[in-house]
Amino acid sequence: MPFSSLGLSPILLKTLADQSFTDPTPIQELVIPAILSKKDVLAIAKTGSGKTASYVLPLLMNLEGSIGLKNRHANVLVLVPTRELAEQVKDVFKTFSEPLAQSVKIIAVYGGVSINPQMMALQGINILVATPGRLLELVSLNSVHLSGIETLVLDEADKMLNLGFKDELNKIIALLPERRQNILLSATLTDDLEQIHQVLLHEPLVIKIAVEEASLDLIRQVAYVVSAEKKGPFLRYLINHHEMKQVLVFASSVQQVDAVVNKLRKNKIDAKAIHSKKSQGARTEALAHFKSGKLRVLVSTDLMARGIDINFLPFVINYELPRSPKDYIHRIGRTGRADVFGDAISLVSESELHHFEVIQKKMGRQVSLITKNLDEI
Missing domain, CATH: 3.40.50.300 (P-loop containing nucleotide triphosphate hydrolases)
Structure with missing residues (x-):
């Protein structure tokens, strides 16, 4: 029609x-x-x-x-x-x-x-x-x-x-x-x-309008078992190893978002934060730069996620899991759009494993879970 x-x-x-x-x-x-x-x-x-x-x-x-x-x-x-x-x-x-x-x-x-x-x-x-x-x-x-x-x-x-x-x-x-x-x-x-x-x-x-399973089919999901203290180094490894040019990272609190951004920038990875404590000007600028491809990494809370709408976003990384399985689906749904495949990567600590099982059950999908030896990185 x-x-x-x-x-x-x-x-x-x-x-x-x-x-x-x-x-x-x-x-x-x-x-x-x-x-x-x-x-x-x-x-x-x-x-x-x-x-x-x-x-x-x-x-x-x-x-x-x-x-x-x-x-x-x-x-x-x-x-x-x-x-x-x-x-x-x-x-x-x-x-x-x-x-x-x-x-x-x-x-x-x-x-x-x-x-x-x-x-x-x-x-x-x-x-x-x-x-x-x-x-x-x-x-x-x-x-x-x-x-x-x-x-x-x-x-x-x-x-x-x-x-x-x-x-x-x-x-x-x-x-x-x-x-x-x-x-x-x-x-x-x-x-x-x-x-x-x-x-x-x-x-x-x-x-x-039901959520079509095909939308999840365009998202390649994988999860890594990583201790909480190793998540930062592993995040940097993923960004550099996969040569990610545009990646959206989710953390669960304003404080964690800022901490992740600070660590990335100290390691010479261009990153900015977007959350409720940032000024409107800073938020607008960060989002505009990210959408245009001028910013490599945008780190966000769930509260800000609904303003981030990019058809060809290649990577989403869950630095921490959200509380709600619905929020997990919403997060990874930022990628795999407009008939283009995308990658969703989750960093899951031992304490988050049970919650990740609940998320997979609610989603109706099994996600490959990989234990990574960080000493080899």
Whole structure:
């Protein structure tokens, strides 16, 4: 099914072609027509399935005629869990809105940066992408008003609830007009999300795109049994031995991320950290350099992972295992995309072996487990 059959305007179809988008993904085929017809939508699909474009395209079309009715009254509100995702969503909106005849103002607001420039930028806002905490701050300062919201989007809704944003979401929803379109997008359907779905959505179209086994088939997985104190030297050995030019490394805490980066840089391996304690400028720069191939190693916590979306990332390394098997699958899913094979390597200490067995069982895959004699390296 081509994009031209989904009801999109000729100018958006041309922009899709210019951006080398050929055929819609399964979720785009279902979500785009539903949003165009102003239906509520609950869409469950894995990260990287095309969820963002599935709502950006039809919402831009639906905005026609309602732009600029009241100052500081946004038409569309998109709530996201992290700064990185806010910037990513804003960029997608800008890419597709630039060729439109009618000017659309899109702003992303989030904490960790000065609030004053954001307050000034909200003049004439049409589409607001926001993290919940910063949005409530701006509302309290009368910098933006939510009474004119026509469509509410909760993107990565499961992550927002996991990060404890439930109270903030409830406060925001209470400020919105009762009559509006609601769109929930999530990688998983949790109990908390099911409760919000029951309260928030009115006769929604429910779309669940199962994670295809083929996506894991593109990921070559291997694990090494390595003591905790030897993980650093072994990580450096892997990067150098395999001549890795672009590798994403996951650690479980901010402190461990910084420690890994410091050790890599001391050993002349170009690396940067991305986590919640870094300034927004540092995070944006590190991610941009990594995506462009200028940075060899990016070390991240799970919190930052959802803003890292690279089609041809060759290597992912789990320096430590995540707590959740779902987070493990999400981590390794950064590679093996766009029909290109990728490698996922896990460093597993003796104390992590039982947890790694649980991960493999939940994933339904056995991973080769190799005991490496580090004295031979």
